[in-house]
Amino acid sequence: MNIDEQKIPQATAKRLPLYYRFLEHLHATGKQRVSSTELSDAVKVDSATIRRDFSYFGALGKKGYGYNVHYLLSFFRKTLNQEEVTKVFLIGVGNLGTALLKYNFSKGENTQIVAAFDIDSRVIGKEIGGVEVYHMNEMQSVKKSNDAAVAILTVPSSAAQESAEKIVEAGVKGILNFTPARLTIPDHVRIHHIDLSVELQTLVYFLKNYPLPT
Ligand code: ATP
Structure with missing residues (x-):
């Protein structure tokens, strides 16, 4: 912004x-x-x-x-920088990552997933939702030609910290963390968390404890 x-x-x-x-x-x-x-x-x-x-x-x-x-x-x-396209990386092309690539939330919004990364040879080299999947080790070189500002993290929790470190090393300044893991990252990198199960539990809690008038 x-x-x-x-x-x-x-x-x-x-x-x-x-x-x-x-x-x-x-x-x-x-x-x-x-x-x-x-x-x-x-x-x-x-x-x-x-x-x-x-x-x-x-x-x-x-x-x-x-x-x-x-x-x-x-x-x-x-x-909101809507006059420029904000480029986004996606890390972890499992079920959730694939869904986000296919959802193509960028349509009409000025954000675009420009590359995806994984370590699984079964997905590397594939194109999903029009986005090419690269090996994690290629992130730095991909960033040189496709300068992403933000990375979406959809790896398993166990791989979240090491993936976040690679994202930081590549010079990406913002992480949208979909894993439940709490990550240690440098102060100059901003991280936002989206934990779907916590969001659901919170909603259920509010429904129970603060019912809306009918
Ligand atoms: P599925 O297991 O069916 O693919 P999922 O979304 O539950 O679905 P996860 O085990 O959460 O799968 O893994 C998500 C993706 O993250 C997988 O494609 C996996 O190869 C990838 N992944 C795992 N470890 C790493 C890592 N260290 N770096 C990058 N990607 C990783």
Whole structure:
């Protein structure tokens, strides 16, 4: 992100992709303005938070008018680097890795998986979802021609630390960790965790303990 992280709180920065996706949808349907209440219903963030978030980047809604969709969209494009394609590596072409390669989440978003890596000779050299699979040892050389900013980690937990080290050695600065392993990496590398079973357990816990009014 280009945004000045000193000024925009991380919690706000995290919501930007959410806003961006919905605004793109509105723009595609020809809508020119949107109220914070409409946005709130769509992205499930309360409207006071939305107004505060938007005020950080100088988008002040007008009473009775709302926000200008085009203005917000061009701001988000710049802020989220949507004008550039962010290249992504995927490490570990098992079931989950293959699913992510085939899902091609990049369509319409400006992120693209450009190469995948594994140690299993049965997948190395194959093309999955239009992405070539290389041996782990080739990561440094692949990065020279395809400069990925981020790596998605979908290896087994037991291989997560050594794979993360290879990612760091190759010079990738962000890791999206789908394994439950907690990794030791240098401070200059940012890591985000997506643990699907923890997310599910949390949802079940909330359903049990904080049931929503029916
Ligand atoms: P499956 O075992 O059916 O492929 P899975 O997703 O459960 O599915 P895992 O055992 O979790 O498989 O392994 C995921 C992928 O990570 C496999 O393709 C495996 O070859 C790869 N892998 C394992 N160790 C490493 C490693 N050290 N570096 C890179 N890739 C690895």
